[in-house]
Amino acid sequence: MRRCTPDPASLILLLLGLLPVLLADEFLGQLPAPENVKIHSYNLEKELRWDPVRVLDDRPTTYTAQYKYFADDDDEYTDLCVNVTQTLCDFTEEVRDTWKVILRVQAQQGDLTSNWVQTPVFQATKNTILGPVTSLTLSAYKEEHYSLYVTFQDPLRRQHRWTVCYNLSYWMKGSDQKQTKPTFQTSTRLADLKPWTEYCVEVTVFTQDITGEKSETVCAQPTGPALTTGGSIALFVSVAGLCIVIAGISYVMYEHHAIIKSWLYAPLQIPVHIQQYFEDHNDLDHEEESESKPAEANSDHVSVVEIEVLQESSHTFPEDSSLSEKT
Structure with missing residues (x-):
């Protein structure tokens, strides 16, 4: 009698089919809990977001989100999103901006459910992000x-x-x-x-x-008061008059620059004691010149006499002169 041995490929498929049941039994009939659960609030538009739960079969996974007031001590939660397939729940209209609430989310797949994952306390007027105007x-x-x-x-x-x-x-x-x-x-x-x-x-x-x-x-750029026709004419006349005045002043300074220079640069006056000092020295110089002139005349007279004496001596001693000429 032959025994029927299962095909290895069929055995692998069977094990894969039983694996979700085995895993469910191992986790006491629970799915893995959603991860990365967080609240995103931008300009008071509020959403609860989470990552999808990974399962081993093709059955759809749904999610339920709830909230309760932070001040409540009991565990009574109010549904926000029930059996939704997307991984977010918009609760902008259901929860007021000033309420302090706690939110939670759970995954379901058929008869299997996951643990609830709870968020910290949230209040939109304190925890939202304000965008630019x-x-x-x-x-x-x-x-x-x-x-x-x-x-x-x-x-x-x-x-x-x-x-x-x-x-x-x-x-x-x-x-x-x-x-x-x-x-x-x-x-x-x-x-x-x-x-x-x-x-x-x-x-x-x-x-x-x-x-x-x-x-x-x-x-x-902010604007300023614009010039009217009258204002433009007045501005032109003012500029032209200023140019004429500057030209007239320049002409007068050019024609009478010497007089203007004498006005601007007055002659220097030597102090009286210094002027007296120079006058006294000039008198002394004149006296010295008058005393030195006779001495010069005497010296000239003496030089003439010496020349005459030499000439007479030459006539007295003709031989010496002839000798000197020979030499």
Whole structure:
């Protein structure tokens, strides 16, 4: 009698088919719990998100999300999303922004369920992310000089009872000195600006507990009063008159520069004691010159006499002279 031996391939398939049942028995009929459960809240739009549960068969896996008030001591939860296949649950409308709540999520597959995974305490008005304002524009009006009008849209798209403030930062382009202006309105006016100077503006949303993201930077120039026809003529006449005055002053200075120079540079006057000193020395110099002149005359007279004596001696001794000539 032959024994029927199972085919190895069929045996492997059988084991794979029984594996989910074995695993379910091992975990007491429970699925793996969802992982990475977290709340994502952006501009008060709230979602509970998690990673999908991995199972070994093709049966669909669904999820249920619930919430309860943080102040409640009992375990009564309220359903938010029931038997949904996506891995998120939007609870923006069901849970108010000011409520403090705890959320939880569970996976189901047929008769199998997972453990609940619970979130920390959440309150949207303290735990949401505030994005930047949108549609930021700057406008300059001819009727309003030295000012810019700032308009923008609130990042919160739906109605809320949240007190939100806007902080405007503005500065001259190229400068590091910023000025701030808080406002509760989505339009405001920046006054006392320099005309024809480019200003840049940024807007940041903030609340008592949250500071939002900065907006884009927008730049514009405030206008100043334009010149009318009469003002243009007056400006031209003023400039022409100033040029004529400057030309006249230049001509007078050129023609009478000597007189002007004498006015500007007065002759120097020597102090009296110094002038007396030089006069006394001049008198002494004249006396010395008068005393030295007779001495010079005597010396000239003596030189003439010596020459005459020499000539007479030459006549007295002719032989000596002839000898000297021979030599």
